Amino acid sequence: MARVPGSHSRSGLTVGEIAFFNVVIQSALARPAMESGLHIAHLVAGIIVLLLIAAATMAVTEKLRFPFTVALVLVGLALAALADSYPHTFGAFEELEISSGLILYVFLPTLVFESAFHLDARQLRRDLVPVLVLAVPGLLVSTFIIGGVVSLATPIPFPAALLLGAILSATDPVAVIALFKRLGAPRRLTVLVEGESLFNDATSIVLSRVLVGILVAGSVSTESVVNGVVDFVVVFVGGLVVGWLMALLTGYLLTLVEGHHPIEITLTTVLAYASFLVAEELLHVSGVMAAVAAALTFSGWGWIRVSPAVRAYLEHFWEYMAFIATALIFLMVGLKVELSSLLHILPLLLWVILGMLLSRLVVVFGLMPLVERLPGAQPVGFGYKAVIYWGGLRGAIALAIALSLPAFEYSETFTPLVMGAVLFTLLVPALSIDRLVHRLALDRPSLADRFARVEGNLLAKRRAQSRIPELMEGGLFSGSIARQLQLNSDREMLTIREELAQLRRAELNPNEERRLLYLRGFAEEQALFIDMFNKGHLSESSYLRLRQQVALNLDAVRFQDELDDIAFSEKRRTTLDRLRLRLLGRFSSLAGYLERLRIRQVAMDYEMAWGRYQSCGRVLERFDELVETESVSAQVASEVRDQYVSWYDGARDRLDQMAEQFPEFVADMQERLGQRLILLAEVEAIDEQLEHGTLPPGIAETLEHEMARQLRSLRGHEVKRLRVEPGELLRKVPFLREIPEAEFAGLAARMRSLTVAQGDDIITQGETGFSLYLIARGVVRVIRHDGGKSRQLATLMAGDFCGEMALLHQAPRSATVRAVTPCSLYELRRQDVLQAMHEYPAIRDALEKAARDRQVAQRDE
Structure with a gap:
């Protein structure tokens, strides 16, 4: 399931958010129609109060470092108790219903789309096989284990127990992801856990649908099993195709409305819901997989088609939408859980919880070691496995499936069972996972992180100290106060330098020196790539690829003490890319499209080589400064410098080869670079005149809009320059x-x-x-x-x-x-x-x- 967002929109409501509120309000009704305007007013007031409570809860939990979703459930339980005790004052909360339709069609598209939208699509593509192995076979294994435990220990028959296992096998990694981000866990591990959750959500829904069909039929036969397997594959893959096509259509529409910000934001909202509804209701395939595919495609291929001014807002927009969905779901869960009914099924619930814990144990400690042996997979330490195991919560997906079950013998039993299981994971693992992390010593920052903290603090103090003389320039600032500030700053910097020296004496060895120096070099490269992309010197695809390579090397050096063996190799495409080109080459009708793909790849190789040439050159220019900052030995400095010189020379050789083979293309790239630099200088001049008041805001906005359009047209490369007569x-x-x-x-x-x-x-x-x-x-x-x-x-x-x-x-x-x-x-x-x-x-x-x-x-x- 989707993660809990860390922040939300800083501006007013958009058209999309207002539409979202309207759907929430209409879907939350206990009756199909509203007859009383007063009743509507009470319902709207209830929703507003819930949102205010959610905002206050987030503010408190952030200060107390308490799990947000757990706090929401506890607050919901408290509100339910108040509604029972004071019906005249708090009775309006009882009118809010949590239904499968509300979760499935209102909240779920938002949560799934937001989670997949923020997922690193390129890293997911690289780790797709391990993710799918954990998500699909892993969920099947979990389903059979839960079903086996429940059927052996309770009167529930095996087919029905399998359905319960499928419902409770979809994990919500919200606690794990929040911890991984706080602990600075490897990006690959974070993507692995988030990717597994996204895909096993869809697998759980599809498998539950198949098992419901078998249960309703009343018998299990070979034919029904085969049909179920075929239906599973069609629904799963069909959802992916629908989401992909919807994202392509949205990307095309965005090219037609470039610069119209409200339309761009609206199209992304429509994409999230339309992909889900078209797949789920019109074509009867997986809506969750459609939303996942749409978000991943849009965040990669479609992102460049969004105006730069809209991109930052979209990040906050979807975080805020997910905040609303998460808050209302878990508050309503707390409001509707009947603790007395859970006591009646407590023996049965205990067996279900045991089955859940056992199944997750097998998947994490049994299946994950097998996944680590797959090509390109990285080993996961015991501590991180323990956190993944204990942090496997259950959430909205399980509730939505349980509430949408058709009438059969155990449907009324499964709803409180699922609610009880969800409540257990929220109140026990979620509240104790911090203690587990501390016991495993995972909350101790690495040496590199401790150095980064101390050095960052030292740099901030140094910069602040450099501003003190500016206070004296006007002649009106007290000299004694300035001298006191200078003395305080000197004492603080001396303390920080002593802490830094102590760290070096106690823990720094040649391996750590090498790691620190590489990390600083990669940070310099990353900063340069961001600057080059913002100025239009790198295309979106080249920038994302270079950024991913640096991120992979950062993780490899930080956690494995070695350089990534793939990130900076000469092979720029994966085996899957090569296979795709070969397959396309078998169809003569696609010859033109295939040739455009190949030309773009050659152009991208040049752009990436140029980016690496610039970034390695930047690091070599500042190398002495980096060495002085880290105080590394001459031998380590020489080793790292030689590696950067090798990368620099390799990138230069690739540029020379391209210049020799395609001089027209290289000349065109250089010409476009020059035009971009001129335009950027003009934009800076416009900004200065606007700031000084010599240029009216309307005229400045018009000029900058036109210059931004020209900069976008100059980004990337021209394919036609590679052709030969x-x-x-x-x-x-x-x-x-x-x-x-x-x-x-x-x-x-x-x-x-x-x-x-x-x-x-x-x-x-x-x-x-x-x-x-x-x-x-x-x-x-x-x-x-x-x-x-x-x-x-x-x-x-x-x-x-x-x-x-x-x-x-x-x-x-x-x-x-x-x-x-x-x-x-x-x-x-x-x-x-x-x-x-x-x-x-x-x-x-x-x-x-x-x-x-x-x-x-x-x-x-």
């Missing part, structure tokens, strides 16, 4: 020299341009080939794989060709051809080559001779 290539190819100049145009018309990023495979060994490739720019390497070993057979450059042997002999490709640098090629299909060979026999002779020469060379190898 076919005639330029044909004149370089030796076997085409027999073709008259006048025939070049006809042959060039049959050639299809192809841009390949560094490291991509142009030809894959073993595949059937139907094309010949002519290299226009770049360098490729021919590689053969034999018995698990790879041999490099040849290196080809501009004017060379490849793929002729498979094309001539209609045989599988005998080797892999891989781009060493970004390449521009032209592809000739088999039928076009055969026609050219028929018209010009010299071409056939040249190709066959080249094929024989390469076969001889390969045998000699």
Whole structure:
């Protein structure tokens, strides 16, 4: 489930928030229609009072560091007691109903969308397999364990117990996430827990729907089980597709209304609810998965289509919407829980709680170690596993499913059971998890964090001290007060320096020195990437990718004392990306789209290399200052400097390769950079004139709006600059020299341009080939794989060709051809080559001779 937001909107209500309140008010009615205006007024007053209570509760809990959701339930219980004792004063609270429709269609889309919206989509993509393993198989395991315990220990039969297990297997990680953020846990771990919760919410709802169908049917058969499995897959995947398509549509609409802030905010609100409703009600697939897919797609691909001025507001907007939903859900839970009814089912409830605890124990300590063995997964320490286990709360999802159950033998029993289980997790694990963290010593800050705190404090004091002379400039400030401030500042800085020196003497060793220096370097890089993106020097996709790489290295150095082995490697795409390009390449109708994807990838590689070149250069420029701040040894400083020099040189080499292969593109990038710098200078001048009052606000706003539009148009890269004229290539190819100049145009018309990023495979060994490739720019390497070993057979450059042997002999490709640098090629299909060979026999002779020469060379190898 979604996390509890830490802050909410600082401005007035928007159209979206007013609509949200209206839906809440209408859905909260105990009766289907309102007949009395006075009754409506009482209901509105009740909602307003609940929100005021929630705001006051948050203020108190933040000071007391008490779990917000737990406090809301306790306050709700207190309000229910007051309503029973003083019905004339507090009786209005009893009119508020918590129903499945209220949770499912009003609160749930907001909570799910907000949680997925703030999730790091790129990190989730990297850890998607571990997340899905925990979310889907993990929930199934949990369902069977709870069902088994309940069916063995109580009169509830196994099919019905399985339904109860499915309902109670959806976890709410609110307490765990809040703790992880406070403790500075690895980002990967936070994404793993949040991702598992998002996907197992949907899995729980879909599985419960399937099990309800089986229970209502009254019998279990092989056919019903198979149909249930098929329905599960269709509903789960269908929800993902619906959410993805809705996000694409919203992104397109945002491009049409750029600069209209209310419309942009409204479209995101519509996306959250429309994706859920279309999936759930119209297409009967998973609304939760639709909301998750819509939020993840929008936060990644669609985010760049939102105006910069709206982005910060949207963050607060969705946090505030989630605050309202969370507050009302848990207050209503407290209002509607009947403690007397829980006492009647207490023996049954104890077995349910035991099943929950046992199932979570198996998933965390049994399944998670298996997940850690998956490629790219990181080990999770025992302490963090213990926190994940004990912090597996149950929340709104379980309540929504229980309240929406159709009538069957145990439906009336399951509702209080689920409420009791939710109440247990809120009152026992949630209230004791802080003590568990302290007992496991997880609340002790790392050495790096302690250094960061002390050094940050020292930097703040130093800057404050530098302002004291400014007080004396006007001649009206008391000299004695200024001297006293100076003495106080000197004493405080001396105390901080002594604390810093003590930390260095007691705990600093070469490994810690290395870690601290790398962390400072990565922090410098991150700050530069943010500045470059804000100024338009980096596109959204390049910025997010660079930021993720730095974040991965920060986590790797902080928690594993090593650099991430993937983040700064030469391979810019994952195996999944390569597979996607290969699959798209099988459809000739998608050739144009595939080529645009490849060109964008080459352009992004250049932009990322340029970003790394700038960031490593910044760190090397300030390296002596960083070394002095951290007081590291000369040996450690030399080691870290050498690593940064290596990264700097590598980025420069990639830029040089791109400049050599695509000089027009590089010149265009530099021209756009110059235009952005000029526009930024103009914006600064407008701001200064506005501040000094020499430019009217209306005129300044108009000018800045136009400049902002121009800056957005200059962000990123122009794809068309990477294209190469076919005639330029044909004149370089030796076997085409027999073709008259006048025939070049006809042959060039049959050639299809192809841009390949560094490291991509142009030809894959073993595949059937139907094309010949002519290299226009770049360098490729021919590689053969034999018995698990790879041999490099040849290196080809501009004017060379490849793929002729498979094309001539209609045989599988005998080797892999891989781009060493970004390449521009032209592809000739088999039928076009055969026609050219028929018209010009010299071409056939040249190709066959080249094929024989390469076969001889390969045998000699």
